[in-house]
Amino acid sequence: MKTRFVGLGEGYAALFNAQRGGVLDPPWLAGRRDDAFARLQQSGLPTRHVEEWKYTDISFLAGQTPAAPVGDAVAVDPARLPMWHEDDLNIVLVDGRLQQELSPALESGLLEWARLGDLGKNPETTPVAAHPAALLHAAFVHDGVLVRIPANAQLARRVHILLLHASLTPHALLAPWVAIFAGANSQARVVITAYSLSDAACLHLPRVMVSADSESNLAISQAQLLNTQSWQLATSRVELQRDAHVAHLEAGLGAALARHDLTAVLLESGARVELNGLYALDGKRHADFHTLIEHRQPNCSSRQVYKGILAGKAAGVFNGAVRVFPGASGTDGYQLNKALLMSREAQMFSKPELLIDNDDVKCSHGATIGQINPQELFYLQSRGIPEAQARHMLARGFVEDIMFQQGDDRLRADLDGALDRYFAAHE
Amino acid sequence: MLRIKKLKARVKDGPEILHGITLTVNAGEIHAIMGPNGSGKSTLARILAGHPDYEVTGGDVHFQVNGEWQDLLGMEPHERAKAGVFLAFQYPVDVAGVSNVTFLLAAYNAIRRARKEPEADAFEFRELLVEKAALIDLDPSYLDRAVNLDFSGGEKKRNEILQMAVLEPTLAVLDETDSGLDVDSLRIVAEGVNRLHAAHRAVLMITHYQRMLNYITPQFVHIMMDGRLVRSGDAQLAHEVENRGYDWLKETA
């Protein structure tokens, strides 16, 4: 018989018990934590024989001994980070914990905020999903920040939430939680960056929850810049009310293995969501993007474009599901997934899933897997550009349109810096 | 400056296309190559630039760099550009996602580095580019557009001339840069070529039409047929071809 799940090693229970004793959880959080861990212990972690995990093996994590991020850590001076901008509304979490003294935005008066542990009730509207990343997060969540953008506010400054990995402890388990609540008719730009200062491998389990109230307009960007030893299992949920608009961009440029399950729920009519993604992988790195868009009400639109650059023996997975509920007439859905293979051994697995329960919908999807066009390459070389540089320019050009999606020059420059480092590693 | 001797070449794993081309181009000279469709003109041009589709099966090509003869065929395409060879493509390639200015800055600095000249920063380079673009009547907005993407046929040709003007090669190989141009564009492109032309540079232009030669006067005109240069002469030969076609040359081949 094929083993579909493997039991969690004892290290998880030990860490759970140690953490549980030390955390001052409000009752709802403690209950949620216990429940999630019990479920996790019962289910274990999936192997590749589970359809949802067909291309991504996380079962090896079950045998590891996760550690608390205590002990040595890299000193954190956010101002020295490449993506730090003094005039952003900066909020910093280090190794999963909110650092108020490093988060001047909290004192700015422009945002309402709360710490996870200070909340009287669960801000999440849905129960913890039967999903290993969601369960792991719920069981081990350390700390988190809830940011509320007041109704009608138009934030001129970006909100930048940095999830820093500083612990030098190998296999540190970090489970930060971020919730963004955008009030009705508000407008804001939020960037969430996961970044390793440490070279040690960590298990990063972030959860991001976004709620966009009616007529709000949000640009949410998630940049994953962990070191290339680390593993990330991320879950995000974006909920949109009437006529809300969310432009979500994710950039997966780090980690040895990264899986992101991103769900967008169009709860009321007139909501629009865009999910754009870009990623760059090399070596034996692996990234898996699972998106799910739920069209629950009429006249909503969704658009998703994911593009990846894969070098070496890297593997990418894109599984994009669009679900149209029976009442959701006038749905407009578009999905495109493109991969550029820079080597013979790189691999891409792409699977669209359209689950449509309504006749009056317009949904299309496409996927392409290609290589550098030799004619374009020769054209660049014929002008004096060496082959490696020409290949990088073409690969950079491949994701160019995604870089511009958020209309955020700062983000683009930061991602360009990360892409430059990625390309430089292959010269 | 360029010495092609008995050059034979084929498409990789394909039939032989060039059956022994011999041609010498000296500094300061302008040569034109004419010939029927499919005779091998572009193949010769692409081989000079180092296109990977072709394999040289005989002969050699030498190119003079700072007075020294070098084996052109042994050089990578980017090295040839750095040595001073420029090919204006018959069909310029469009490159999505890479802007004209990004592309040209990379090329310009690669060549500057090779010449041990200081590299330009993006700001000064844009000034240079705007100036050069004005000379060929190309709107500055084209500089920020993706290379050749959605450019009209004539705009692509002018963009080739812009690149040539920026990179200042010593040997410009122009493959039908005059094809598909309206009269004004033809004049602008020809002026661009004439501006570049100097005693230490040479031009090898492939064309089907005598009219380009009204603006740029070649000292030598060569006729290529079926992979061979069958006749060479002065500008008068171009007129003759225009009037009589190529059939009368077949016997001499």
Ligand SMILES: Nc1ncnc2c1ncn2[C@@H]1O[C@H](COP(=O)(O)OP(=O)(O)OP(=O)(O)O)[C@@H](O)[C@H]1O
């Ligand atoms: N990359 C290639 N692959 C296959 N065949 C090729 C290739 N390049 C050239 N050929 C063939 O070689 C011959 C010469 O082509 P070439 O493009 O050099 O002709 P040309 O003289 O430039 O013609 P035109 O005046 O139409 O531009 C043609 O028969 C062409 O089909």
Ligand SMILES: [Mg+2]
């Ligand atoms: Mg041709």
